Amino acid sequence: MNTNPPADAPTAHAASPASPPAASSPASTRLIVGALGATVLLDSFVQVLWKRVAVALPDSSDPWALGAAVLHQPAAWLLIALFLVQLVLWMRLLKHVDLSFAQPITSLSYLGVGLLSVWVLGEPFSLRKGVSIGLILCGVWLISGTPMRTAGRGLHPRQDAHPASPEHTA
C-alpha cells in the first residue's frame, strides 16, 4: 500500500498516529499485530478444513446421523480443537484492543482465501476478485490507523491512568 506515510515504521501499522505513544509500547503493538496475524492465518486454515468436513458429510437430513458422521471424522475433532484455540487467542486479543478495531481486521482472511483459490486451486483471477481484495485492503488500512483502544472506562477502569502497558490488566 503506497498510501502509507513513508515515515511509518513497519510495526506502526496498527498503532494510531492520534494516540499517545505511551499508550502502547512497541513490544505490545508487535504482540497485537502478531496475534492478529495468527488469527487471520488460523481462520483461513479453519475455513478450508471446515469446508472439507462439510463436503465429506453424508446426504442425510437426520441430525443424529449427521452428528454421528461428524464425530467419526478425525478432521472434525481437529476442527473443534482449533475452534477452542481460536476462542482463547481471540479473547486474549480482545483484552487489549477494541472489538471494532480487531474484528474488521480479521477480514484479511478473505485475502488469504482469495489468493489460495488462485494459486493453489487454480481458479481464474477475475477483476471482481481484485477489486474485492483491494477494497478490503483499503478498509483494513483505514482501520489500522485508528486508535487501538478507545473504550471502556467501564470495561477496564484504571487503564487510562496507567499508560505503561496494556499487559497490566492481564
Added chain:
Amino acid sequence: MNWTDAPTLAHVGALLVVLAAIVEGLAQVSLKVGAHAPRRARAWVALGVALFVIEVVLYTGGLKWLDVSVAYPLSALNYAAVVAASALFLKERGGRRRWWGVALIVLGAALSAPDL
C-alpha cells in the same frame, strides 16, 4: 430471485441472514465483556458461544431459502453489525475513519461472493 414480488421465502431467508449478523455483533460483545470480567468471565463467554450457535442456526436457515450468491454478500454485514454493537454497548469510538474502513470491508467482502 425476484425482489419485486410480495414477501416470499427468499425475503424470510434474507431476514434470517441479517438477524444472524446482528446476533454475531451481540456474541462478539459478550466475548469482549468476558475478556474484561475477571469474575463472571465464564458466564459471558458461555453467552457468547451460545449466541454463535444461534447465529449458525439462523444463517443455515437463511441458506435454506436463499441463494448462496445472495446470502454470502449479505453476511458481509457481520462487520458492520460488530462495529455498531461495539459503539452501542462498549462505547468504542474509532471515529469516522473506522466507519469508512468498515464500509470498504463490507463492500469488498460482499464482492468476494462465489458466483455473483
